[in-house]
Amino acid sequence: MILASMDTGGIISPSGEIFVNCGSQKTFHISANEGYEVADVNINDVSAGPLTTYSFENITKNQQTIQASFKLKQLTITILMQGNGNGNLSEQTQILSYGANLTVKATPDDKSKFIGWGGDASGSSDAILENITSNKTIIATFEPKDIPTVSLQLHKQGNGTIRINNQDVMLPFSQEFELDKTITVSAQSLDGWQFTFWSGSITDSEQSIEIQMNNDKTITANFVEIPPEILSLRISEIIGPGHIYVNETVCEAVPCSYSFVSGSDIQILAEPSHLFESFTGDIFSNESPFSFILNENTAIKATFENNMTCPQWDFVIDSAMIINYSDLGAFADHWLLTDDEPNWNPDFNLSLIPDPETRKQIINYRDLSIFADHWLESSPCFE
Known part of the structure; x- marks a missing residue:
């Protein structure tokens, strides 16, 4: 059985x-x-x-x-949203038993509107499904509300940038905003420039301002150039037989003063280099040339060795030029005269001290003629 x-x-x-x-x-x-x-x-x-x-x-x-x-039987109720708006649904896709009932509410957000149901539901109120006997799909459609807008145009005078709600914008700028929306606009100056004020639909000197977009607005950020800071460079003293060049310009007579824009590249050169000892003052270096960036008023002293003795027959004309007697060679005696000889002319005397044995001196430099420059040399000596 x-x-x-x-x-x-x-x-x-x-x-x-x-x-x-x-x-x-x-x-x-x-x-x-x-x-x-x-x-x-x-x-x-x-x-x-x-x-x-x-x-x-x-x-x-x-x-x-x-x-x-x-x-x-278990049935699937698929619940979807579509459209360009946003909203909330009281129920999500779910599994229900055969014969069950379901009500779904659609609620748009404050910027959207509910258009209605599609699929296996219809109408623009709640979707009510009763005695469900098969799988269903219902679709809620949301679209944006028709919100009025106003325009904002931004411009600048000078060098700077503008940000809206902490986002950089490209200038000139033009965009629509919802009516009565509040936005933050800020100005950022570039190097060497300074923000001064807003002009146009709004006048304000604050760098960051809040704007209520209650009508169309055109606003300009104004920037002014900051004048460059001028600094001085001073060669205050030169000790010893030498010259100083500042950016290839010789210091003719100390003290020498120069003016530069703050941040300028400076090179100081000491000549003759073999006698150079150091730069002191507001900077210190024993290198020549020496380069630095000028960020403040600066005074410099240069020191050269001063222990040289002029050769016996090197006759100093000035601090830069000499005649080297030994180089005159066979012509030397032609220009060696004593002060009691007929050709003596003190106006052309190149030596302040006569030779102690012969009492002869080099005179008449003018008579050296084409040979003159051959014996003119830079001198490390001073009388």
Whole structure:
């Protein structure tokens, strides 16, 4: 004997106590009612899954069982949003049992409006689904409200930038904003420039201002150039036989003063280099040339060695030029005269001290003629 039973939601056929012959075969059919589906079939208290038929083959055992169970169908309700607006839905996509009811509310945000439902729902109020018997898809459409706008135009005079709500904008700038929206506009000056004031629809000297866009506005940020700072460089003293060049300009007579824009590149050069010892004062260096950036008023002293002795026959004309007697060679005696000779002319005397033995001196430099420049040299000596 086979006992066939079922719970609510479907039938098993045949059902009840079914008597069969030993060694025979018996088939049972399981079907669900509308809105239900087979949940499971138990054979002799062992699950066989959601079968729709089952056959006992070569029956030799008495007192066997087959039991069918059923469940409501599960349906998918897909809930979507579309459009260029934004809003909230009271329900999201979900699974419901067959025959269930569902109400979905659509709420737009303050910048949007709800247009209506589409798909398996319609209308512009709540979507109400009753006695759901199949999968459904409902779509809520939101679009932006028709919000009035006003324009903002930004310009500049001078060198600087403008930011709106901390975002850089390209100038000239023009954009529409919602009516009565509040924005922050700020001006940033570039190097060497300074922000002064806003002009146009708004006059203000604050670098950052808040603007309520209650009408069209045109605003200009005004910048002025900052005059460069002028600094002085002074060669205050030169100790010893030498000259100083500042950016290739010689200091003719100390003290020498120069004016430069702050931040200028400066090079100071000492000549002759082999006698140079150091730069002191507001800077210190024993290198020549020496380069630096002028960031403040600066005074410099240069020191040269001063322990040289002029050769016996080097006659100093001035601090820069000498005549080297030894180089005159065979011509030397032609210009060596004493002060008691007829050709003596003190106006052309080049030596202040005569030779102690001969009392002769080099005179008449003018008479050296084409040979003169050959014996003019830079002198490390001073009389």
